[in-house]
Amino acid sequence: xxxVCLSLAMLAxxxxxxxxxxxxxxxxAQELIQSADPAQRPVVLDTRGGYKDYFRGHLPxxxxxxxxxxxxxDHGVPVQYLPDDLTRALLTRAGVDRxxxxxxxxxxxxxxxxxxxxxxMVAYVLxxxxxxxxxxxxxxxxxxxxxxxxxxxxxxxxxxxxxxxEMRPEIALxxxxxxERKGKPGVVLVDARPHxxxxxxxxxxxxxxxxPGAISFHWARLMEEDNTHKFRPFEQVKADLAAAxxxxxxxxxxxxxxxREGSLLRFYLRHVAKYPNxxxxxxxxxxxxxxxxHPAERTENKAQ
Numbered sequence: 046x047x048x049v050c051l052s053l054a055m056l057a058x059x060x061x062x063x064x065x066x067x068x069x070x071x072x073x074a075q076e077l078i079q080s081a082d083p084a085q086r087p088v089v090l091d092t093r094g095g096y097k098d099y100f101r102g103h104l105p106x107x108x109x110x111x112x113x114x115x116x117x118x119d120h121g122v123p124v125q126y127l128p129d130d131l132t133r134a135l136l137t138r139a140g141v142d143r144x145x146x147x148x149x150x151x152x153x154x155x156x157x158x159x160x161x162x163x164x165x166m167v168a169y170v171l172x173x174x175x176x177x178x179x180x181x182x183x184x185x186x187x188x189x190x191x192x193x194x195x196x197x198x199x200x201x202x203x204x205x206x207x208x209x210x211e212m213r214p215e216i217a218l219x220x221x222x223x224x225e226r227k228g229k230p231g232v233v234l235v236d237a238r239p240h241x242x243x244x245x246x247x248x249x250x251x252x253x254x255x256x257p258g259a260i261s262f263h264w265a266r267l268m269e270e271d272n273t274h275k276f277r278p279f280e281q282v283k284a285d286l287a288a289a290x291x292x293x294x295x296x297x298x299x300x301x302x303x304x305r306e307g308s309l310l311r312f313y314l315r316h317v318a319k320y321p322n323x324x325x326x327x328x329x330x331x332x333x334x335x336x337x338x339h340p341a342e343r344t345e346n347k348a349q
Contacts, residue, residue, distance in 0.1 A: 064146075066172060066316045068276055069180035071192040074148050078105055087146040087180075088203055090139065092163040102196040104150065104182075104189060108203045110139045112163035112305075115170055122332050124303045132170065133208060140203020141171060150182035150189070153274025156265055161185060161274040162305035169308040169325060173216055175209030181312070185274030216311075218298055218326040220336065226298065227258050233290055233348055234259040237301040237310040238330070245343040249302070252334040254343035256300065261345070262289045264301070264309045267317075279318050286318070290348020293320045300326035300333075 069077075077087045091099050091107040099109040115132055119125035126132065141147065149168050151160035161181075168179050182189065190196065227234045236243045236259045243261040245253030255261070267282055269275040291297060297314060301307035307325050314320040333339060 064178040066168070066177070066179045067181075068183045068317065069148065070183055071189040071194055074104075074180070074182050074189075075192075075194050077146060077148065087148045088140050088142060088206070089148045089150075089201075090141075090167060091151070092149055092167045093151045093160055094163060098152065100198065102186075102198055104148075104186070105195060105197050105199075106201045107150075108139055108201055110135075110167060112166050115167070116303075122328070122335050124331065126170070126304075126327055129212070133174065136171070136174060137206050137208060140206045141174075141176060141208060142206030143176065143209040145206070146178045146180065147171060147176060148180050148182055150185045151274060152186040153184065153268075153272045154187065155271050156273060158273050159265075159305075161268065162264075162309055164274070165309040165312045166305045168312060169216075169304075173213050175212050177209075183274075183276055184272060187272055188275055216324055218300075218324045220326070220328055220332065220339075222324075223256070223298060223300070223326050224339070226296070227256070231294070232296045232298065234298045234300070235262050235289075235291060235310065236260070236330075237262060237264045237299055237306040239263050239265075242302065244345070245341075250330060250334055252337075252341045254341040255330070256333055257340055257342045258346060259300070260289060260348050262286070262291060262310065264306045264313075267310070267313045276313065276317060283318075286314075291320075293318070295320075295322070297323045298326060299323060300329040302330050304329045 080086045089104055089107040090110045091103045092110055092112045094111055094113055116124040117127055149164045151164045153161055164181050168181055171179050226232050236255045240261050241247055243255050267277055299307040299311045304327050311323050311325045315323040
């Protein structure tokens with residue numbers, strides 16, 4: 046009886062150990078997709094915004110979840126995250142499930158391709174809704190093809206999933222959180238947009254510049270130049286992060302234009318570099334610029 050109980054305990058622990066948030070190679074992802082046990086096969090989510098891209102070819106068993114269906118205009122501010130009840134319905138419909146592994150991917154080339162941001166944004170939303178087993182496929186669809194793995198045009202729809210009962214709202218920041226914490230010892234506010242946007246040299250934004258006190262670290266510095274869906278090893282970027290003041294002892298608050306770029310920087314710091322305290326300001330610059338009672342600045346800041 047003791048042996049049986051011990052074996053069951055070990056299996057339970059092994060199951061817990063398998064659940065993680067991080068990146069996975071195309072080859073390891075393929076092994077999961079081809080698992081002999083259907084219950085062990087992952088939920089595969091193609092997060093690209095272009096539905097015709099999905100039609101042209103996708104990973105086997107991939108369900109198309111256009112990342113932008115999770116956002117909409119709220120009080121005049123575009124691409125804000127939807128209310129939780131709507132998001133919950135969309136994730137459930139896409140098959141997101143508390144007991145499954147989730148493989149997320151898009152495509153990648155050299156800049157200006159930024160499809161990886163759709164994958165990191167969806168990964169962030171799943172994490173906030175309590176999902177604990179999430180892997181971004183390293184290299185995305187180009188990496189998959191480069192490994193000689195099969196692509197299909199067959200549609201695939203997941204059965205409805207069951208989300209975790211508990212969410213993780215603590216990984217998100219509101220504007221009130223940002224204003225209350227910024228400038229305090231050990232807190233770093235970082236803008237993940239391209240440097241020209243940080244400085245206000247753009248034709249995009251209603252107001253120019255960045256949140257006062259924020260430093261700049263462009264998300265693409267963490268990715269390979271020829272494939273922005275492939276993550277650079279932490280040892281290659283560790284010095285750059287430290288030089289910017291992004292170290293694991295800090296409380297790091299990330300934002301960008303609409304939260305996609307910030308979701309990538311947060312994903313890397315939290316789940317690749319394993320920094321313990323990294324949060325995302327969901328409203329990001331597109332919300333901040335609409336709150337004209339709060340100032341913007343265009344001068345460069347360096348972490349203290």
